[in-house]
Amino acid sequence: MSEHPEPYDSPQHRDETAIAGMWLFLASEILLFGGLFLIFVVYSHSHAAGWALGVRHTSLVIGGINTVLLLTSSMVYILGVEAARNGNARGIIQAGLGAAALGMTFLCLKGWEWHTEFGEHLFPGPGFAIGGPQAGGAQLFYSFYFLSTALHGLHMLVGIGLIAWVCLRTYRGRGRLLQVMPVEVVGLYWSFVDLVWILLFPVLYLIGRV
Amino acid sequence: MAPISGPDTTQRSYLWQDGTVRSWLLTTDHKRIALLYMASITAFFVLGSVGAALIRLHLISPTGAILSDATYSRMFTMHGIVMVWLFLVPSIPVTLGNFLVPLMLGAKDLAFPRLNLISWYLFIMAGALVVYGLFRGGLETGWTFYTPLSTDYTQGRVLPVVAGVFLSGFSSIATGVNFIISIHQLRAPGLTWYRLPLMLWALYATSVIFVLATPVLSITLLLLAFEHFFHVGVFDPALGGDPLLFQHLFWFYSHPAVYIMILPGMGVVSEVVSTFCHKPVFGYRFVAWSSISIAAIGFLVWGHHMFVAGTSLYAAVVFSMLSFLVSVPSAIKVFNWLGTMHGGAIRLDAPMLYAMGFIGLFTVGGLTGLFLASLASDVHLTQTYFVVAHFHYIMVGGMVSAYFAGLHYWWPKITGRMYPEMWGRTAAALLFFGFNLTFFPQFILGYEGMPRRYATYPAQFQVLNVLSSAGASILALAYILPLIYFTWSLFRGAPATDNPWQATGLEWRTSSPPPVENFITPPVVTHEAYDYAALDHPDTAQRAEAPHV
Ligand code: HEM
Ligand SMILES: [Cu+2]
Numbered sequence: 001m002s003e004h005p006e007p008y009d010s011p012q013h014r015d016e017t018a019i020a021g022m023w024l025f026l027a028s029e030i031l032l033f034g035g036l037f038l039i040f041v042v043y044s045h046s047h048a049a050g051w052a053l054g055v056r057h058t059s060l061v062i063g064g065i066n067t068v069l070l071l072t073s074s075m076v077y078i079l080g081v082e083a084a085r086n087g088n089a090r091g092i093i094q095a096g097l098g099a100a101a102l103g104m105t106f107l108c109l110k111g112w113e114w115h116t117e118f119g120e121h122l123f124p125g126p127g128f129a130i131g132g133p134q135a136g137g138a139q140l141f142y143s144f145y146f147l148s149t150a151l152h153g154l155h156m157l158v159g160i161g162l163i164a165w166v167c168l169r170t171y172r173g174r175g176r177l178l179q180v181m182p183v184e185v186v187g188l189y190w191s192f193v194d195l196v197w198i199l200l201f202p203v204l205y206l207i208g209r210v
Numbered sequence: 211m212a213p214i215s216g217p218d219t220t221q222r223s224y225l226w227q228d229g230t231v232r233s234w235l236l237t238t239d240h241k242r243i244a245l246l247y248m249a250s251i252t253a254f255f256v257l258g259s260v261g262a263a264l265i266r267l268h269l270i271s272p273t274g275a276i277l278s279d280a281t282y283s284r285m286f287t288m289h290g291i292v293m294v295w296l297f298l299v300p301s302i303p304v305t306l307g308n309f310l311v312p313l314m315l316g317a318k319d320l321a322f323p324r325l326n327l328i329s330w331y332l333f334i335m336a337g338a339l340v341v342y343g344l345f346r347g348g349l350e351t352g353w354t355f356y357t358p359l360s361t362d363y364t365q366g367r368v369l370p371v372v373a374g375v376f377l378s379g380f381s382s383i384a385t386g387v388n389f390i391i392s393i394h395q396l397r398a399p400g401l402t403w404y405r406l407p408l409m410l411w412a413l414y415a416t417s418v419i420f421v422l423a424t425p426v427l428s429i430t431l432l433l434l435a436f437e438h439f440f441h442v443g444v445f446d447p448a449l450g451g452d453p454l455l456f457q458h459l460f461w462f463y464s465h466p467a468v469y470i471m472i473l474p475g476m477g478v479v480s481e482v483v484s485t486f487c488h489k490p491v492f493g494y495r496f497v498a499w500s501s502i503s504i505a506a507i508g509f510l511v512w513g514h515h516m517f518v519a520g521t522s523l524y525a526a527v528v529f530s531m532l533s534f535l536v537s538v539p540s541a542i543k544v545f546n547w548l549g550t551m552h553g554g555a556i557r558l559d560a561p562m563l564y565a566m567g568f569i570g571l572f573t574v575g576g577l578t579g580l581f582l583a584s585l586a587s588d589v590h591l592t593q594t595y596f597v598v599a600h601f602h603y604i605m606v607g608g609m610v611s612a613y614f615a616g617l618h619y620w621w622p623k624i625t626g627r628m629y630p631e632m633w634g635r636t637a638a639a640l641l642f643f644g645f646n647l648t649f650f651p652q653f654i655l656g657y658e659g660m661p662r663r664y665a666t667y668p669a670q671f672q673v674l675n676v677l678s679s680a681g682a683s684i685l686a687l688a689y690i691l692p693l694i695y696f697t698w699s700l701f702r703g704a705p706a707t708d709n710p711w712q713a714t715g716l717e718w719r720t721s722s723p724p725p726v727e728n729f730i731t732p733p734v735v736t737h738e739a740y741d742y743a744a745l746d747h748p749d750t751a752q753r754a755e756a757p758h759v
Contacts, residue, residue, distance in 0.1 A: 032425035136450035
């Protein structure tokens with residue numbers, strides 16, 4: 001590929017630019033999830049009873065454990081960013097692998113949760129488990145539940161991929177000058193994925209439970 | 211900074227530096243990516259126009275001349291989807307914008323060159339999906355995909371088309387991020403915000419909409435696809451879900467998106483009007499900030515698409531007022547262009563003719579928008595041809611004219627060749643005439659009550675419909691002509707000088723076509739935007755400026 005000349009003045013200028021780009025992309029992501037949260041705001045009011053019935057069927061234990069896992073994962077990743085700033089390549093790889101492993105555990109638990117929910121016929125459609133006058137609201141909740149967790153899970157997968165990429169390029173680049181920027185950019189994204197879950201957790205598991 | 215020219219520059223220009231297909235398909239040069247985009251959206255424009263031609267041919271007869279009712283519905287859906295998402299939304303930003311943003315900034319490339327290439331591939335994949343869906347059956351939902359028609363009742367190919375539009379959104383977001391960050395980060399030394407050409411302010415505002423509105427469309431389409439696939443979901447009335455929620459989400463994107471489809475055109479017109487009057491744009495800061503306020507207020511008016519959809523009276527009144535408000539910055543622009551032209555020695559080259567066409571047609575489109583934003587008259591006019599005429603005056607009369615203005619204006623820079631001026635003027639005049647003949651009768655048709663999206667109509671409407679179809683054939687000619695003479699000029703056109711229009715932007719300070727790295731010496735900006743005095747009398751201007759340095 002004929003590389004076109006780079007538009008930056010200096011490596012520092014390039015790094016600043018990349019980080020600004022990530023922030024702007026995250027602003028875009030906020031509106032992606034914002035549209036989803038509008039669904040929650042509207043239906044948890046207009047179908048309060050059915051919606052709450054749905055919330056009560058979710059597994060608070062798995063949701064809770066997952067929240068702890070993800071928060072820890074973000075924290076571990078921050079150690080990697082610190083390591084990068086101190087020029088410690090091993091630290092980046094260790095923290096990255098740790099954060100990714102916690103993320104994978106989250107996804108496995110989430111998958112298992114989905115599996116049991118499918119078994120209990122909580123996926124909306126004919127044969128839906130919850131009957132009675134509130135069935136409609138509960139199905140709306142579960143439509144929202146499956147979509148939002150799927151979308152968040154997809155973001156997790158992308159994030160884990162990015163972390164793996166950071167680890168790999170750090171490993172390959174041993175001995176050369178360490179680049180902090182990619183570690184930070186991926187860190188921004190990973191924290192965002194965490195933040196989305198922090199909003200999703202109360203919405204899916206807590207509000208309306210009691 | 212002596213401009214570089216001479217016979218050997220064509221060898222080094224971005225066009226000829228490496229001629230292999232591979233080097234084009236893997237290029238990260240924003241100028242080449244602009245050309246890749248240009249070829250792609252031209253193809254989509256042709257496809258959409260074939261749809262329009264068939265629609266107009268069909269409507270020559272009150273009973274419908276050529277298509278079955280179902281095919282007619284699929285045809286206007288195809289036309290709308292292709293024109294909006296695959297042509298007009300990307301149009302100016304991805305072609306002229308891609309080419310010009312770094313040049314106007316005095317930069318070597320956009321902030322994220324590889325992302326730029328990726329965005330083109332996303333766009334091509336999106337286009338392929340949409341075309342696949344449209345040709346394997348199509349769909350009859352219109353470009354708006356309203357639920358529950360699109361989820362439970364349509365027999366068409368909703369999924370591939372929706373997936374395509376979804377993907378094209380990511381390509382838009384990538385372009386938006388690239389432009390905003392480039393304008394923040396890559397301005398040449400001395401190029402302060404208020405020295406930016408107004409085109410960049412317009413593209414900045416457009417990019418804000420790309421970045422902040424498109425994701426809402428993405429999530430909406432995702433919800434729609436889920437519901438279409440599983441036949442159960444959040445808009446499903448059978449569960450007590452609310453299909454109107456879809457309309458809210460859809461228009462929260464799509465109203466700002468109509469500004470995506472006009473702001474870049476306004477940017478082009480500001481450049482062209484200034485150049486051909488050889489005067490700075492009147493009220494620079496007002497024009498600059500009106501772009502930003504159009505983008506901002508544009509986020510708050512989506513409800514005017516839902517006045518008859520059971521909106522509460524109070525909400526409707528607020529949306530109506532906000533819609534009136536958004537017309538203020540648009541009017542500011544029109545007055546400032548006219549103020550720039552006032553008393554000037556106007557050169558009537560093709561770009562200026564197109565730009566003047568834009569101003570007139572956009573004004574008609576904007577004013578009729580106020581009829582629609584008024585609650586009482588909207589109840590009568592909504593869903594009629596009045597609406598069709600309104601948005602075509604803006605989108606086609608306005609934006610497509612501006613796109614052609616920009617193409618003619620920057621063609622010498624892009625290709626290093628002049629187009630034949632006489633033919634350019636002819637096409638511009640034909641476009642204006644053909645356009646009005648096509649769409650003005652539709653205002654009357656709508657006012658008299660002819661609804662849109664029907665394959666047949668009462669016989670009393672036939673005369674106006676035939677007039678409209680006749681106009682469409684003139685319009686078609688006005689679009690085909692440039693295709694021919696632009697192609698001709700690539701081989702036979704007179705070689706262009708570096709600054710054929712005596713314009714002030716940085717892009718005119720490099721060779722035509724520019725070298726791979728845009729500028730041989732990185733430019734430094736010492737003047738305000740549109741400083742024609744400095745251009746005409748470089749020595750005096752230099753002296754006048756000396757004390758500040
Ligand atoms: C840049 C170009 C254009 C854009 C973005 C555009 C966009 C649209 C859109 C969004 C619709 C609404 C479709 C619907 O009812 O759902 C529409 C309808 C229509 N367009 Fe265009 N259009 C363009 C060019 C043209 C041209 C050149 C012609 C004619 C020569 C044309 C003729 C029509 C007609 C007749 C309809 C009405 C279909 C109906 O509702 O029955 N359009 N267009
Ligand atoms: Cu609107």
